[in-house]
Amino acid sequence: MNPAAMDSDDLSPRRRPARDANAVIPTGVLAMLMFVACEIMFFAGLISARFVASATQAGWPPPGQPRLPIGTTAFNSLILLGSGVALYAAQRALSQGGGGWRVVLSRLRLAIGLGGLFLLFQGAEWARLLHYGLTLQSSAYGSFFYLIIGAHAVHVMAALLVMALVYRGLARGRIPVSRFWAAQVFWYFVVGLWPVLYVLVYLV
Numbered sequence: 001m002n003p004a005a006m007d008s009d010d011l012s013p014r015r016r017p018a019r020d021a022n023a024v025i026p027t028g029v030l031a032m033l034m035f036v037a038c039e040i041m042f043f044a045g046l047i048s049a050r051f052v053a054s055a056t057q058a059g060w061p062p063p064g065q066p067r068l069p070i071g072t073t074a075f076n077s078l079i080l081l082g083s084g085v086a087l088y089a090a091q092r093a094l095s096q097g098g099g100g101w102r103v104v105l106s107r108l109r110l111a112i113g114l115g116g117l118f119l120l121f122q123g124a125e126w127a128r129l130l131h132y133g134l135t136l137q138s139s140a141y142g143s144f145f146y147l148i149i150g151a152h153a154v155h156v157m158a159a160l161l162v163m164a165l166v167y168r169g170l171a172r173g174r175i176p177v178s179r180f181w182a183a184q185v186f187w188y189f190v191v192g193l194w195p196v197l198y199v200l201v202y203l204v
Contacts, residue, residue: 026178083114
């Protein structure tokens with residue numbers, strides 16, 4: 001269903017995505033929660049390995065290696081956090097019917113757009129760091145930076161793809177709302193993980 005063709009903006013029942021019947025926790029949401037739990041352990045292992053490596057180095061960061069851009073990355077972090085806020089606002093509009101269907105979709109577009117902007121900023125950051133000599137081969141410091149932050153970037157890209165597919169389904173009114181919930185779990189994971197990585201990788 002095309003929102004532009006609607007006569008009004010209200011979230012009438014026929015325009016809302018179908019809800020999964022007889023499900024306390026929909027299977028899609030449960031599967032996503034299990035996936036996120038596994039990914040938390042994955043990132044915990046990477047962070048632990050990074051701290052073991054730093055403890056064995058005489059200096060961390062090693063002399064001659066460029067320092068990470070703390071200030072610009074802090075600004076970029078706010079962009080990603082803003083994406084999470086926009087997604088929460090989209091969920092509230094969907095569940096409460098406040099503001100109309102176009103409001104739900106516009107807030108979801110904002111969340112996706114801010115997530116994409118975060119990736120663009122991060123790509124520019126990587127280009128500068130590579131120019132200044134921080135590479136995977138330059139040191140363990142560089143290796144762990146690209147491994148950990150790169151793994152997060154891959155998860156952001158995957159989550160953005162999921163969000164885009166959900167947006168298309170919601171715009172057409174052809175997906176169960178549980179898929180939106182599952183996408184939220186994934187996106188909140190990448191948004192919530194980032195401040196932890198920022199502190200442990202950029203500041204410690």
